[in-house]
Amino acid sequence: MGTDPTSGAPEDERPRSLSRRVVLQCGGAVCMQAWLLPMAGCGTSTAPAAQQSAALRGPERATPLARFLTDAERATLRGLVDRLIPSDLTPGAAVAEAENAIDAFLAAFLTDPPLIYAGGPFSDRAGASDNDFERFIPLDAYEQLAWRLVLEGSQALPEREFNGPVKGLQQIYREGLARLDARAQQLATGILPAALGDIVAAQLADTGLEAVLAQINALAGNEGFADLPAPLRDLILFDSSDATVQALVDVAFPDTLAGTYGPPEYGGNRDLVGWTLTDFDGDVQPRGYSDDAVVNADNPGAFDGLLPPSYGRDAVSASATAKSDAPQTGVAEAVTLPLVIAPSESLAAIILDAGGSLAALKRRLEPWANAPSDAIWTWSADHA
Structure with a gap:
């Protein structure tokens, strides 16, 4: 090598x-994670066009969004995504309600069909009469097993432990969110990270150590993670010694990106704020692009x-x-x-x-x- x-x-x-x-x-x-990509245009098939179109459209009714997290867990998750893509000069993940997309993904198998692959070929944002993206695609047996393994883990089931035990995203999120609230309680009672000074110097360049300590001293003692000021939430997230928190951040970061910038049918990107702030046109079919947009530079x-x-x-x-x-x-x-x-x-x-x-x-x-x-x-x- x-x-x-x-x-x-x-x-x-x-x-x-x-x-x-x-x-x-x-x-x-x-x-975007694979779960945020509509199936329209993916792969090839020898089936007749009409049959392919019907398969892509999925059921005749829209697939509802389900919930896996409790209200308290969702509030903590919102406090987390707000720090992963914060709102400053532009709206961030909390404005886009990325936590809703993550929660809906964790609850994917509480809907029928599962909330994994959006249908197609068109939404109703560019001239189509119906929103095909709202009708999700049924999964075959292999896909069901694969996605249940990702979300629910192996759960000691022989058919899921062919490669050994797997911790699912549901467990990672549930344990991680609980750990964030526990760390918030520790801060409120004066239990600080051993590397406090290093974290502030390396990661919180705009906030001095005295300012961080002043914010900690101002806590009432009953705050959850979502109640903390932004620098104190960052202090917890940047503590590399906490393996549970880091395991959560490792999966929550790409999921937050997906929930902020993915199609809104998955539960995030509220009012298309993620596409607006990035100047992304989104899905433009069946209207398509003008000849000028295709041929000439922006x-x-x-x-x-x-x-x-x-x-x-x-x-x-x-x-x-x-x-x-x-x-x-x-x-x-x-x-x-x-x-x-x-x-x-x-x-x-x-x-x-x-x-x-x-x-x-x-x-x-x-x-x-x-x-x-x-x-x-x-x-x-x-x-x-």
């Missing part, structure tokens, strides 16, 4: 170069000059240069800012290779975080 000469990472962990087209095609896959936006060259930055810069050559009145001169940015294609490959595990993502990013300067792309972006 060789190594990447620029990063020192083993060949099986080094980032693969991806074209812009591949990155755009798999961009949804970076954020109009450069305010920050498009910050993109790497493979994302069409040269065209953006040319457009910006043309604008700067035109007569201007009362407009500030264009300035050049030096930027140091990791290759976006490489980052996309790293995220994909992590397979939805936050711990694996951290391991793959570590060589790049410590990489020499020649392993990072540096360029200047012209913008007005």
